[in-house]
Amino acid sequence: AIERTLSILKPDATRRNLTGKINAKFEEAGLRIVASKRIHLSPAQAGKFYEVHKDRPFYGELVEFMASEPVVVQVLEGENAIAKNREVMGATNPANADEGTIRKEFALSMGENSVHGSDAADTAKDEIAFFFSGLELVG
Ligand code: CMP
Numbered sequence: 001a002i003e004r005t006l007s008i009l010k011p012d013a014t015r016r017n018l019t020g021k022i023n024a025k026f027e028e029a030g031l032r033i034v035a036s037k038r039i040h041l042s043p044a045q046a047g048k049f050y051e052v053h054k055d056r057p058f059y060g061e062l063v064e065f066m067a068s069e070p071v072v073v074q075v076l077e078g079e080n081a082i083a084k085n086r087e088v089m090g091a092t093n094p095a096n097a098d099e100g101t102i103r104k105e106f107a108l109s110m111g112e113n114s115v116h117g118s119d120a121a122d123t124a125k126d127e128i129a130f131f132f133s134g135l136e137l138v139g
Helices: 011-015 019-028 043-049 059-066 081-089 102-106 121-130
Strands: 002-009 032-039 071-079 115-117
Touching: 002 019, 002 121, 011 019, 011 071, 019 032, 019 081, 019 102, 019 115, 043 121, 059 071, 071 102, 081 102, 081 115
Parallel strands: none
Antiparallel strands: 002 071, 002 115, 032 071
16 A cells, blocks of 8 residues: 655754665665655653653664754655665664665764654654644645
């Protein structure tokens, strides 16, 4: 089915001017960028977005990193977009990411791993609504 998923190009990617190279990977995989904006998250906003991880030991570092520099938040659309995007991103830890994936090519570490993508249909819906209104989604 045609799905939508939330994607974030993280501060390590924007800092190194990699947004075009990463977007090319999405588009080559058949994912269409139907919404996109560059924003600088406050620590409170980053903390709210990653609230599900609030009890994890890496939460503080994650929030600090995500609010450190601009990010690009986007909605990707396509056939099986949620799983497709996860495939294109590669494993969370770049050391485990397959050849050709975004994290294998660009990620610096488990924390500075260049991209975030929704992990399931229900989280995709919530994460898209966190950043975008319906009017901003343009197929
Ligand atoms: P992301 O898909 O954005 O979701 C949560 C993020 O926490 C994850 O990518 C990683 O960048 C980051 N993170 C940092 N340390 C860990 C860890 N030990 N396990 C999982 N995620 C981690």
